[in-house]
Amino acid sequence: MSKSFSPFTHQQLIPQEETLEVYKNKGNLFIGIPKETAYQEKRVCLTPDAVSALISNGHRVLMEAGAGLGAKFTDKDYSEAGAELTKDTAKVFSCPIILKVEPPTIEQIALINPQTILISALQLKTQHKKYFEALATKRITALAFEFIRDDDGHYPAVRSLSEIAGTASVIIASDLLSNSNQGNGLLFGNICGVPPVEVVILGAGTVGEYAARSAIGLGANVKVFDNSISKLRRIQTNLGRPIYTSTVQPKNLTKALKRCDVVIGAVRGKSRSPIIVTESMVQSMKKGSVIVDVSIDMGGCFETSEVTSHKFPTFNRHGVIHYCVPNIPARFSRTASISISNIFTPYLLKIAEEGGIENSLRFEKGLKNGLYFYHGILTNRSVGEWFDLKYSDINLLIF
Secondary structure, rough: OOOOOOOOOHHOOOOOOOOOOOOOOOOOOOEOOOOOOOOOOOOOOOOOOHHHHHHOOOOEEEEEOOOHHHHHOOOHHHHHHHHHOOOOHHHHOOOOOOEEOOOOOOOOOOHOOOOOEEOOOOOOOHHOHEEEEEEEOHHHHHEEOOOOOOOOOOHHHHHHHHHHHHHHHHHHHHHHHOOHHOOOOOOOOOOOOOOOOOEEEOOOOOOHHHHHHHHOOOEEEEEOOOOHHHHHHHHHHHOOOEEEEEEOOOHHHHHHHOOOEEEEOOOOOOOOOOOEEOOOHHHHOOOEEEEEHHHHHHHHOOOOOOOOOOOEEEEEEEEEEEEEOOOHHHHHHHHHHHHHHHHHHHHHHHHEEEEEHHHHHHHHHHHHEEEEOOOOEEHHHHHHHHHHOOOHHHHHHHH
């Protein structure tokens, strides 16, 4: 018999140990948290408890003095949690990772070191081309927390802030209806023998759902309008009770507006919010009734809406009180800060556990979705098309 030929050596045929991918060692983060300088912005990205959790995991946090005061967290709270504090703004911006609520200004970007990781809001509608050009020059890797998705495909930061805005809109409307604010002297509450307050909600998203939940909890009679039947069905399911729902038909909407005491606008659009309520509809409303336009940050869904501030939050048009503050969650800065901190902290710990942002972006699709700059290269298609900038697919840059 002839000897059979094998392409493998005897050594190669012996069972070998399985070779597994070797992960990078756990990384140590050095996070800088500057004080927010945007008008009326009082939120902070991390609470003292979150800082304590990061410090106990071997990370460093450098905070600018007074960064948490707007949310009623003192420098002493952060110091006791293990954070380092400084009054030197430039020193904070020189950290390898910078955590902010509002996007940095052009002047602040100038203080940032090249190759820094920036995590903040992007606020696409308020940005300009120079902002992205400045990030590109510094080769910054930037993530927008409003674009980050969780495992279910939802946007946790947007949802949390929408929950606050929805709940707050009812509390604000309740306050504006009182005599002290030149309202009709109506109380949100199901008082025996007294007809309940009539509330109309435009939009059945997260803001609309939490506004409806709060209004029902206070005993109001709620009507929800939205052109999406699936959203109307979902809001009824989530509330666990049947409520008045309708598509946005002018006849039904006008009838509801004439009878209501409060209207909450929570309609979003791709570029701007569609105008659902015309000026003539506002004129037909009861004198002293209240409009809270939560969608004013995208242009507003009332024709009579104009942007107001927390200092001067309301104006009167056709006898109707308008509340059109774009940043409602900042009015409840401590709650909003805790909510944002709860989102950031697990991501930061995970980034460190996986050996840095590079590995996290490779394995975490939700985190990758929040990326809009990678080492100075624009990776977000929406930003590129909006500002006419060249962009690259992140999947071609990260393998």
